[in-house]
Amino acid sequence: MLEIKNLHAEVEGNKILRGIDLTINAGEIHAIMGPNGSGKSTLSYVLAGKDDYEITEGEILFNGENVLEMEPHERAAVGLFLAMQYPIEIPGVANMTFLKTALNAQRVARGEGELKTPDFMKKVKELSAKLNVTQEMLRRPLNVGFSGGEKKRNEILQMALLEPKLCILDETDSGLDIDALRIVSDGVNALKSPERSMLVITHYQRLLNYIVPDVVHVMYQGKIVKSGDKDLALQLEEKGYAEFTGEAAA
Amino acid sequence: MAAVKETVDQVKQIDVDQYKYGFVTEIESDKAPIGLNEDVIRFISAKKAEPEWMLEWRLDAYRRWLTMEEPTWAKLDYPKPKFNDIYYYSAPKVAEGPKSLDEVDPELLRTYEKLGIPLQEQEILAGVTEENRQYSKVAVDAVFDSVSVATTFKEELKKAGVIFCSISEAIREHPELVKKYLASVVPVSDNFYATLNSAVFTDGSFVYVPEGVRCPMELSTYFRINEQNTGQFERTLIIADKGSYVSYLEGCTAPQRDENQLHAAVVELIALEDAEIKYSTVQNWYPGDSEGKGGIYNFVTKRGDCREKNSKISWTQVETGSAITWKYPSCILRGENSTGEFYSIAISNGYQQIDSGTKMTHLGKNTSSRIISKGISAGRSNNTYRGLVSAHKKASGARNFTQCDSLLIGDQCGAHTVPYVESKNASAIFEHEATTSKISDDQMFYCQARGIGEEEAVALIVNGFVKDVIQQLPMEFAVEAQKLINISLEGSVG
Ligand SMILES: Nc1ncnc2c1ncn2[C@@H]1O[C@H](COP(=O)(O)OP(=O)(O)OP(=O)(O)O)[C@@H](O)[C@H]1O
Ligand SMILES: [Mg+2]
Numbered sequence: 044m045l046e047i048k049n050l051h052a053e054v055e056g057n058k059i060l061r062g063i064d065l066t067i068n069a070g071e072i073h074a075i076m077g078p079n080g081s082g083k084s085t086l087s088y089v090l091a092g093k094d095d096y097e098i099t100e101g102e103i104l105f106n107g108e109n110v111l112e113m114e115p116h117e118r119a120a121v122g123l124f125l126a127m128q129y130p131i132e133i134p135g136v137a138n139m140t141f142l143k144t145a146l147n148a149q150r151v152a153r154g155e156g157e158l159k160t161p162d163f164m165k166k167v168k169e170l171s172a173k174l175n176v177t178q179e180m181l182r183r184p185l186n187v188g189f190s191g192g193e194k195k196r197n198e199i200l201q202m203a204l205l206e207p208k209l210c211i212l213d214e215t216d217s218g219l220d221i222d223a224l225r226i227v228s229d230g231v232n233a234l235k236s237p238e239r240s241m242l243v244i245t246h247y248q249r250l251l252n253y254i255v256p257d258v259v260h261v262m263y264q265g266k267i268v269k270s271g272d273k274d275l276a277l278q279l280e281e282k283g284y285a286e287f288t289g290e291a292a293a
Numbered sequence: 294m295a296a297v298k299e300t301v302d303q304v305k306q307i308d309v310d311q312y313k314y315g316f317v318t319e320i321e322s323d324k325a326p327i328g329l330n331e332d333v334i335r336f337i338s339a340k341k342a343e344p345e346w347m348l349e350w351r352l353d354a355y356r357r358w359l360t361m362e363e364p365t366w367a368k369l370d371y372p373k374p375k376f377n378d379i380y381y382y383s384a385p386k387v388a389e390g391p392k393s394l395d396e397v398d399p400e401l402l403r404t405y406e407k408l409g410i411p412l413q414e415q416e417i418l419a420g421v422t423e424e425n426r427q428y429s430k431v432a433v434d435a436v437f438d439s440v441s442v443a444t445t446f447k448e449e450l451k452k453a454g455v456i457f458c459s460i461s462e463a464i465r466e467h468p469e470l471v472k473k474y475l476a477s478v479v480p481v482s483d484n485f486y487a488t489l490n491s492a493v494f495t496d497g498s499f500v501y502v503p504e505g506v507r508c509p510m511e512l513s514t515y516f517r518i519n520e521q522n523t524g525q526f527e528r529t530l531i532i533a534d535k536g537s538y539v540s541y542l543e544g545c546t547a548p549q550r551d552e553n554q555l556h557a558a559v560v561e562l563i564a565l566e567d568a569e570i571k572y573s574t575v576q577n578w579y580p581g582d583s584e585g586k587g588g589i590y591n592f593v594t595k596r597g598d599c600r601e602k603n604s605k606i607s608w609t610q611v612e613t614g615s616a617i618t619w620k621y622p623s624c625i626l627r628g629e630n631s632t633g634e635f636y637s638i639a640i641s642n643g644y645q646q647i648d649s650g651t652k653m654t655h656l657g658k659n660t661s662s663r664i665i666s667k668g669i670s671a672g673r674s675n676n677t678y679r680g681l682v683s684a685h686k687k688a689s690g691a692r693n694f695t696q697c698d699s700l701l702i703g704d705q706c707g708a709h710t711v712p713y714v715e716s717k718n719a720s721a722i723f724e725h726e727a728t729t730s731k732i733s734d735d736q737m738f739y740c741q742a743r744g745i746g747e748e749e750a751v752a753l754i755v756n757g758f759v760k761d762v763i764q765q766l767p768m769e770f771a772v773e774a775q776k777l778i779n780i781s782l783e784g785s786v787g
Contacts, residue, residue, distance in 0.1 A: 091742045095734075119744035131739035134730070135757025141743070144753055149744035184757070201743060 044069045044240045045090075045209055050101035052089050059085045061265035063101070067209070070237040074251055075244045076276060077262035078284045083244045084128055086262070087213045091125040092118050105209065119145075120152035122208030126198040126215050128244075133185040138197065141185045142167060142204055149205060170203045174230050175223070191218035199230045210234065211242045216250040228253030248280040263287045325382035331355065334492055337382045341461040341495075344468065354481045354491035361485045367648035368677045368709060371617050374555045374590060381493045381526070453509050455539075456501040460528050463499035470501055474532050478561040478598040478625070486557040486592040486619075494528035494559070502537040502568075511767055513542035527558040533568035535601070540571040542770055554579075554589045556615075562597035564604035566628065570597065571607045573766055575774050577781070578614035585644025585673075588616025595622035596652075599631030599660070607634040608651070609765045611774045613781040616645060621679065623652035626660035626691075633662040636765040638774075640755075640781050641674030641706070650679040650711075655691035655721065664695040667759045670706035671785035677709040684721035691721040700758050701731040702751060702785050752779040 045067040052060040059082050067073050075083055089096050090103065092115035103110040110118055133141065147157040158166075171181060174196050186194050195215050202210055212231070216224055231241070231254050243254055251259070251273060259275040260267045261284070268287050269275065325336045334355055338348040363373060450457050456467060464471050481491045502508050533539050556578070562570045572595075581588025591614075597606035608622035624633025635651035653662035662682065670676040676699065684691040699708035714723050732754050740750035755778060756763075763771050 091738075093738050093742075114746075115738060115741035116744050116746045119742055125742055127739070127742075131733075131735050133736050133739070133754060133757070135760065136753055137757070140757070141740075141753070144749070145740075145743035145745055148746065148749060152744065205743070 044071075044106060045242075046102075046104040047090075048102050048104075050086075050089070050103065051099045052085060052096045053099055054085075054096050058099075059096075059265050060089065063262075063265070063267060065260070065267060067240045067242060069240055071258065072235070072241045072243065072254060072256045074256040074259045074273075074276065075242065075262050075267075076246065076259065076279055078288065081262045082265040083262055084213055085265075087125050087127075087211050087242075087244060090118075090211060091115055091123065116148065117152070119205070119207075120149045123211070124202050124205060124207030124209065125211045126195075126202055126213060128213040128217070130186050130189075130194040130198055132187045132189075134187050136185050137182055138185050139167065139181045142181075142201065145201065146204055167200075167204065171200055173226075173233070174200050174203065175226050176200050192220060192223045195219055196223060196227060199227050203230055203234060206234070208238065209240050209242065211244070213244045214246065215243075216245055216247060224250070225253065248276040251276050261287060324380055327380055328377040329355075329379070329381055329493065333381050337493060337495060340382060341464070343461070343464055346468075346472070347464050350475075350481075351492050354488050355493075357482045358485070358488040358492055361482070361488055363485050367619055367679070368675065368711075369617055369619060369646050369648050371590065371646070376489075376555075379555060382495055449509060453506055454503045455506060455508050456499065457512055458499050460494070460497045460499045460530060463530070467499070467501070470532065471499070471530070474561070474563055475530055476561070478563060478596045479559050479594050484594060487559050487594040490526045490528060490557045490559045490594070494526040497527035497529040497558070497560075498531075498541075499529070500531040500539060500541065502533045502539045504534040505536045506534075507537065508539040511540045511542050513544065525554070525556040525558070527556075527560075529558070529560040530563075531561070531570060531572070532563045533565065533570045533604075535565045536567040537565075538569045538571075540573070540767060542573050542575075542767065544575040544577075544770070544773070555592070556589055557592045558594070560593070560595040560622075562595075562606055564597065564599050564601070564606050564628075564631075566601035567603045568601075569605040569607075572597070572609070572622070573770055574608075574610040574612075575766075575770060575777060576610065576612045576614050576618075577777055579616075580614050580643055580645045580781075581616040583643060585616070588645070589614065590617040591615040591620065592617075593620040595620065596625065597623070597633065598625045599628050599633060599657075600625075601627075601631075602629040602657070603631065604628050605632040605634075607632075607636070607765070609634075609636040609762065610638070610649075611762075611766070611777065612637070612639040612647060612649060613777050615647075618645075618647040618649055620649045621651055623654070624662060625654045625656065626662060626688075627656045628660075629657045630659050631657060632660070634765075635662075635664045635666070636762045637666045638669070638759045638762045638778070639666070639676055639678075640669045640671075640778060641676040642671040642781055642785050643674060644672070645674040645676075647675070648677045648679055650677075650681075652681045653683070653693055655682075655684040655688040655693070657688060659690040660688060661692040662694075664693070664697070665761055666695075666697045667762055668697075668699045668708055668710075669702065669755060669758065669782070670699065670708045671702035671782055673705045675707040675709070677711060679711045679713075681713040681715070682723055683713075683715040684718045684723075686717045688718050689720045691716075691718060691723075693721075693723045695723070695725045695727075697725070697727040698758070699727075699729040700755065701729070702755075702782070748779075748783060751782055751785060755779075755782060 047063050047065040050060050050063040077083055098111055105123060143163055150157060176196055195218060219227060256273050259271055259273060261269040325333045331352060334351050338351055479487050482488050500512060531541060564570050578589040599606055606624050612618055622635060626633050633653050639647045639649050641647045651664055664680060666678050668676045668678055678697050682693045697710050701708055708729055710727050712725055737750055763774060766774055
């Protein structure tokens with residue numbers, strides 16, 4: 044599904060990604076962990092197409108298509124979704140309006156035609172109830188004044204509605220209370236399918252108890268320095284990143 | 294826009310009238326000589342078959358205008374119009390204009406299409422001459438250049454006792470009303486452009502709603518500018534008698550053109566006891582090309598007088614067009630308990646310059662006013678809100694709420710807010726809120742990452758920003774306005 048080959052990216056001359064290789068097959072769940080500033084969010088933004096980054100080397104293929112040549116909204120339409128670490132506030136635009144505009148834009152881009160309003164409403168009601176997103180939150184301007192946890196739940200609501208093929212979750216667990224963590228994890232797990240892949244960025248092994256990864260990667264200084272199964276996360280939880288930071292410094 | 298046979302007949306009727314009065318009948322010479330002098334004013338007055346008093350009134354205005362200077366206080370930068378290079382009167386041309394839509398600027402047709410204007414109306418708006426029209430053989434209610442066409446709804450309005458006609462007709466048919474109210478809100482020497490308008494106005498609307506009548510329909514006139522070098526000087530006068538209500542819609546679309554064009558309209562509204570006037574404008578004149586060349590210069594004086602107690606005047610405007618906009622729809626709150634409202638969306642893109650706002654003059658007791666202004670600047674444009682809220686000594690209990698928001702798209706445009714407040718009464722309560730925000734790259738990216746393309750994202754954010762004002766527009770107008778907003782911001786990103 045996703046193939047990242049020798050990806051190098053920099054911002055304002057600072058090299059941040061320094062040769063990422065990562066392959067995610069359909070149906071797989073991968074986790075990325077790593078110290079602050081190692082480039083995890085940068086990788087997720089580069090995948091989604093934020094244009095602050097200069098790609099100096101490498102390629103990204105999504106179902107065989109060259110993603111780097113696509114605009115962010117085109118990437119979204121082919122099924123790439125990024126639940127952001129810091130969701131953006133948009134004053135004046137009702138959450139519900141945003142959801143509808145996004146869904147229909149993607150559907151139109153895929154040639155599926157717009158969803159009828161009653162069908163849309165039904166779907167949103169169902170999903171928002173599951174994710175504990177209130178009607179009031181749907182009416183309010185997008186993310187404006189939402190608490191940290193509410194923003195994250197709202198991201199997952201968007202994801203559930205848009206049904207992407209690749210879900211990238213950047214620290215979706217940060218800022219969630221214990222109950223919300225379970226609700227969000229249930230929401231994510233409900234989306235698991237043999238056709239859908241996930242890339243979960245987190246600092247905490249606990250999330251991976253709920254969303255169980257097939258592969259865990261450690262990222263450090265813009266590279267994947269180790270990959271393993273879910274037990275790798277447990278080891279990291281215990282020992283921290285000293286092993287890698289020491290190695291890399293040497 | 295209803296297009297009916299009856300209207301065509303009425304247009305023909307007007308031609309017949311002109312024969313009757315013995316004026317120039319040759320189509321080609323149906324135009325005053327270029328420039329402005331007393332003879333041109335006599336020509337206009339004669340063309341309109343005006344009574345002597347009106348001619349004198351015009352000449353008086355003209356003489357005053359000669360002593361006046363163009364105002365320079367607005368934040369606008371433009372070459373001074375050459376008032377002697379303008380034609381001050383031109384009737385609709387029969388022979389000129391494109392022969393079919395194939396000859397019309399495709400850019401313009403694209404805009405019509407996006408606005409959902411049917412082909413037959415596109416032909417008319419684009420100025421395809423009647424005998425060449427493929428899709429429509431009839432005229433619509435419109436101000437064709439300077440002669441306004443009698444409206445379709447006349448019969449029904451007549452039943453209600455509402456007078457809705459061209460100002461020229463009102464001068465001939467209802468001189469007592471015109472004499473009583475004309476220039477009673479905007480005095481002849483109010484300002485340079487209003488005085489010029491008083492001297493040379495060629496058409497516009499007249500509305501009188503009698504006591505206790507709720508006007509049975511929205512009154513609307515579509516404006517357009519169609520002929521090169523023709524100044525447009527509309528004069529509109531609306532009177533709502535005691536306990537009456539009227540909603541008036543003004544809208545326009547202009548064909549693309551190359552030369553700057555002067556427009557100086559005057560609109561006067563008078564609301565008597567318990568009466569209400571709602572005046573809505575969607576203004577979409579040619580703003581100039583991508584380099585800022587051409588475009589309409591729009592200097593408008595719009596003022597409403599809440600003359601008696603419990604009256605209400607509400608201005609709603611969506612300004613998307615013109616190269617230069619100088620416009621301050623205002624309310625004089627004279628009657629006790631009267632209310633003035635100003636809801637505005639002003640969008641500037643490209644090289645457009647807007648200096649617009651309102652004046653709320655509180656004279657009477659317990660008067661209240663409300664101002665919601667949403668300015669959007671994109672491209673290299675400049676957008677200024679200029680407002681004055683004042684309370685007279687006797688205006689105890691006056692209240693105003695002003696909210697002034699600016700939204701910037703890109704970093705080469707400017708937004709400015711100049712709110713003046715003057716209170717001579719200690720009990721007046723004036724509140725003012727202002728914000729300036731920018732569509733950030735992060736907001737754009739967030740929308741795009743969810744599948745929304747750049748232009749749609751701008752439209753989404755802008756529509757959110759303006760929705761408080763859009764809600765003030767009559768339904769069908771709101772839809773049109775929303776489309777217009779999106780079109781006028783095209784090309785503002787990327
Ligand atoms: N616009 C920018 N200009 C300069 N440096 C940047 C910019 N964006 C990111 N960086 C730097 O790139 C590095 C990687 O940042 P990134 O946000 O990808 O880290 P992260 O792994 O997601 O960290 P965290 O765990 O704290 O979220 C950091 O050192 C950061 O300061
Ligand atoms: Mg991060």
